[in-house]
Amino acid sequence: MEKNCDILIKGGTVFDGSGTPGVAADVAVEGKLITAVGDLADWTAREIVDVAGKAVAPGFIDAHTHDDLAVIEQPELRYKVCQGVTTVVVGNCGLSPAPLGPRQEDIAPFTIFRGKDASPGGAPRYPTFGAYLDGIKHAQPWVHVVTLVGHNTLRAAVMDDLFRPANGDEISAMQAHVEEAMSAGADGFSTGLAYPPGLPAPTEEVIALAEVTASHGGIYCTHMRDEGLGLLDSIDETLDIGRRAKLSVVISHHKCSGKVAWGLSKQTLPRIDEGAKTQEVHFDLYPYTASSTGLMADWVEEAERVMIAGSEPVPEAAGRDLAELAAEWGCTVPEAVERLHPARAIYFKMDEADLERILAHPRCMIGSDGLPGDRHPHPRLWGTFPRVLGRYVRERGVIDLATAVHKMTGLTARVFGLERRGILAPGNIADVVVFDPETVIDRADYENPVRLPDGIERVIIGGEVRYEH
Numbered sequence: 001m002e003k004n005c006d007i008l009i010k011g012g013t014v015f016d017g018s019g020t021p022g023v024a025a026d027v028a029v030e031g032k033l034i035t036a037v038g039d040l041a042d043w044t045a046r047e048i049v050d051v052a053g054k055a056v057a058p059g060f061i062d063a064h065t066h067d068d069l070a071v072i073e074q075p076e077l078r079y080k081v082c083q084g085v086t087t088v089v090v091g092n093c094g095l096s097p098a099p100l101g102p103r104q105e106d107i108a109p110f111t112i113f114r115g116k117d118a119s120p121g122g123a124p125r126y127p128t129f130g131a132y133l134d135g136i137k138h139a140q141p142w143v144h145v146v147t148l149v150g151h152n153t154l155r156a157a158v159m160d161d162l163f164r165p166a167n168g169d170e171i172s173a174m175q176a177h178v179e180e181a182m183s184a185g186a187d188g189f190s191t192g193l194a195y196p197p198g199l200p201a202p203t204e205e206v207i208a209l210a211e212v213t214a215s216h217g218g219i220y221c222t223h224m225r226d227e228g229l230g231l232l233d234s235i236d237e238t239l240d241i242g243r244r245a246k247l248s249v250v251i252s253h254h255k256c257s258g259k260v261a262w263g264l265s266k267q268t269l270p271r272i273d274e275g276a277k278t279q280e281v282h283f284d285l286y287p288y289t290a291s292s293t294g295l296m297a298d299w300v301e302e303a304e305r306v307m308i309a310g311s312e313p314v315p316e317a318a319g320r321d322l323a324e325l326a327a328e329w330g331c332t333v334p335e336a337v338e339r340l341h342p343a344r345a346i347y348f349k350m351d352e353a354d355l356e357r358i359l360a361h362p363r364c365m366i367g368s369d370g371l372p373g374d375r376h377p378h379p380r381l382w383g384t385f386p387r388v389l390g391r392y393v394r395e396r397g398v399i400d401l402a403t404a405v406h407k408m409t410g411l412t413a414r415v416f417g418l419e420r421r422g423i424l425a426p427g428n429i430a431d432v433v434v435f436d437p438e439t440v441i442d443r444a445d446y447e448n449p450v451r452l453p454d455g456i457e458r459v460i461i462g463g464e465v466r467y468e469h
Ligand SMILES: [Zn+2]
Pocket: 092, 093, 192, 223, 252, 253
């Protein structure tokens, strides 16, 4: 065997992504691939990196993102790569930039694509999913991109009125778009049934589209209809869709939203386990007790506190408290919402106990749900992965390090069917992150959300060193 390689990562503790405990091992990278893992004391390399005391893991896979346009407009994706992320799943919550439709303009949640980096008038501007995938190829993003086609986008593409169920012709037209997307290379289908344009869709409409997805071996990811008091019904609906359309399902950003729903994870997790006896079901989570999406009056009501992440007519409102703004303006909160629209917000409305219970569950993957377009983004955009490793592994001991890495790598790769990623082993793509388990931590917070994390030392993507800190 050739005992030579491009990059030799020596002396670290390798967490291979399978969930098994770390072992002392060296890692050899040659070209785009990992060529050897083990005691490589007698190897030579173009570059030898000494990582004694550090952890070496497969590049992290962000199971839930809205980086759809960012991977094209800022291909280096700094806010993710600095966390060790080397693969992102886009097209979540029923929102994808293709196929193009005339109806997205000002309706939440489409406004999440309208940040400083989005095109004027909203993002979806690719006539077909194939055109969007070509756009990604052309941009050559540093990270690997896994794509979903979004139900809300599909509805906007074929329906003149989004606030009713689709009729037979419209369902056929959406099925044709799903067929096109999956044939072009999409990995699955997503819904955002909690949002105004998704909510009117009956379960049957979703199943009709999920069936086309299933015929291509795709996955179904869902921002469920209700994450509050109706959470258990929503889980039942999700499991029903997966069973009847015969495909693997992912519950997006699993949470118990609003004080009335706190503690419901004690019931949701057993319900999911019950489903998992007969079907494939997983979920993702971001490690924060505030959510973030378009600013909507109904959603404001169930939050303890609301912070503005970005507003088009009032850019200086970013980072401000909504109630304070309303007081300053001498108006009601709904009037302030009106004045700020289109806008995005951070909603404080979850409980730490639910978060930790969900995180600890073996079917839980890590997904940031970060919104890259905002002037004052939710800190999850820059902090999710280091926060899990620092706060929830080292400080709080909710899960151990090998398990945390698994939830960011091997588990996610398996759920999304990603070949040669997620496990650090010879023959796999050389996506590798080196971090210091003693210091890794997020530094982005609600007040200062744009900050590099600590402790992520080196990120290699497809054999290229893309980040050093
Ligand atoms: Zn969502």
